[in-house]
Amino acid sequence: MRAGDVLPPLEIEITRTLVVAGAIASRDYQDVHHDPELARHRGSPDVFMNILTTNGLVGRYVTDHFGPSAVLRKVAIRLGAPNYPGDTMVLTGTAETVDGGTVVVKVIGDNGIGRHVTGTVTVTLPMGEVE
Amino acid sequence: MVVEDLSVRLKAYEGRAAVLGGHGKDPVNAPMIRHWCEALGDTNPAYTGPDAIAPPTMLQVWTMGGLSGHATARSPVYEELLSLLDDAGCTSVVATDCEQEYLRELRPGDEITFDSVIESVSERKTTKLGTGYFVTTRMDVRVGDEGEIVGTHRFRIFKYAPATTKKTEPKPQRPRPVVNRDNAGFWEGVERHELLIQRCADCATLRFPWLPGCHACGSPEWDTVRASGEGVVHSYVVMHHPPFPAFEPPYAVGLVELAEGVRIVSDVVGVPYDKVRIGMAVRLEFIRYDAELVLPVFRAEDVAEVVEEVVDEVVA
Structure with missing residues (x-):
């Protein structure tokens, strides 16, 4: 792994089930993540994925790639276009820096309406796995 | 500030x-x-x-x-x-x-x-x-x-x-019918897509709109007859003014004589307002205007000729 290397993309189907299951698994009962009618009342066209789920998916994307021995050190994300049911988000990643066993990956998640997430993930790998 | x-x-x-x-x-x-x-x-x-x-x-x-x-x-x-x-x-x-x-x-x-x-x-x-x-x-x-x-x-x-999303003003709704115990049966029929005419249980005179008693013999007893749905335009007016919300003037309001002999006021649809004519054959149909409102209206039966005229006008 060298700076500039690209991770294979990961497609995530944004189903209503994923949105709701992610919200509940993260103990987030904000109505905009499970109640379409109240979501509309608040100016959103539908329920949308909560930030904890996005955070988890960004982390998963990186550990899926580097394997179970990789250790997440930092995940920083910023949200943009919401993930609404029926959409697909494609996560892509690029190694920004590689320093010893520490890799910083820039992650981008785009959906049908724009850029859902930009993030930076710092992960450490056991020595010898960085190549 | x-x-x-x-x-x-x-x-x-x-x-x-x-x-x-x-x-x-x-x-x-x-x-x-x-x-x-x-x-x-x-x-x-x-x-x-x-x-x-x-x-x-x-x-x-x-x-x-x-x-x-x-x-x-x-x-x-x-x-x-x-x-x-x-x-x-x-x-x-x-x-x-x-x-x-x-x-x-x-x-x-x-x-x-x-x-x-x-x-x-x-x-x-x-x-x-x-x-x-x-x-x-x-x-x-x-x-x-x-x-x-x-x-x-x-x-x-x-x-x-x-952000106040550009709210498309909700389309104004048509006026609700006033339903009371004297006419509730009529509106229940409309809900089932039936146009019910009252019939005097004593002298069999048909009456419409619904009333508590027979105008011929005074009897308060009645039953109903389901209209066949055929009728003709007995008379009509074209409304230009005043404009009511939910209606777009000009429009034709027909007084339709049903095949059974009674008359009903309703929309004549399927024909431009200025092509409605006395004697025009119409047929009953039911239109749902919103979640709560179904109304009986009358569609002009044979409008081929009429429509041709309109098309000509548009092309011209």
């Missing part, structure tokens, strides 16, 4: 506690880890088995209040900040940023405590969602009696007044 005053007041909350002495509702535990992994499709073997760790990105999950919320964790100061924003119309909230650092892994059995500080409150900002304020908090998550820090969690929310 009021708005600037608010910005100044909001700034005063920076550096103050958002959460003091928060306790995780549940210790880090395998079922919640499994539910999370199932929801997110995360099959990382590090999160299962006897040596399982929690997915680090679950850090915030262990601090969540869940459906019943945290009874005491949120500081009165933070509550005050949020209600100030609520009062300013910023009643909606969306999370925009999450920055987490994981200092050591969490394992089932770990008991979480946490404190959080209001790091910053932004100036008033306008985004696609609406106008409001970004509030950033930073939380330290600890485990155990010694309070070892296991992670930090910086969280930014946008608390805003939803």
Whole structure:
């Protein structure tokens, strides 16, 4: 792994089930993540994925790639276009820096309406796995 | 200005506690880890088995209040900040940023405590969602009696007044029929797509609209006959003025004579207002105008000729 290397993309189907299951698994009962009618009342066209789920998916994307021995050190994300049911988000990643066993990956998640997430993930790998 | 005053007041909350002495509702535990992994499709073997760790990105999950919320964790100061924003119309909230650092892994059995500080409150900002304020908090998550820090969690929310989306004025609704005990049977029939005519039970005279007694013999006894649906335009007017909401003048209002001999006032549809003619054959149909309103209307039967004329006019 060298700076500039690209991770294979990961497609995530944004189903209503994923949105709701992610919200509940993260103990987030904000109505905009499970109640379409109240979501509309608040100016959103539908329920949308909560930030904890996005955070988890960004982390998963990186550990899926580097394997179970990789250790997440930092995940920083910023949200943009919401993930609404029926959409697909494609996560892509690029190694920004590689320093010893520490890799910083820039992650981008785009959906049908724009850029859902930009993030930076710092992960450490056991020595010898960085190549 | 009021708005600037608010910005100044909001700034005063920076550096103050958002959460003091928060306790995780549940210790880090395998079922919640499994539910999370199932929801997110995360099959990382590090999160299962006897040596399982929690997915680090679950850090915030262990601090969540869940459906019943945290009874005491949120500081009165933070509550005050949020209600100030609520009062300013910023009643909606969306999370925009999450920055987490994981200092050591969490394992089932770990008991979480946490404190959080209001790091910053932004100036008033306008985004696609609406106008409001970004509030950033930073939380330290600890485990155990010694309070070892296991992670930090910086969280930014946008608390805003939803942008008034260009509200397409809801189409005004047609007036509701006045339903009373004398005519309820008629409207129940309409609901079933039946046009019911009252018939005197004594002298068999048909009457419409519905009335409590027979105009021929005075009997209050009656039953009903279902109209065949055939009729002719007996007379009509074209309404130009005054314009009523839900109606677009000019339009034709027909007095339709049913095959059974009684007359009813209703729309003549399927034909331009200025092509309605006395003697024109019409047939009953039912149109649903909205969730609550079905009305009997009359469609011009043979409009081929009429339509041709209209097409000619349009082409010309």
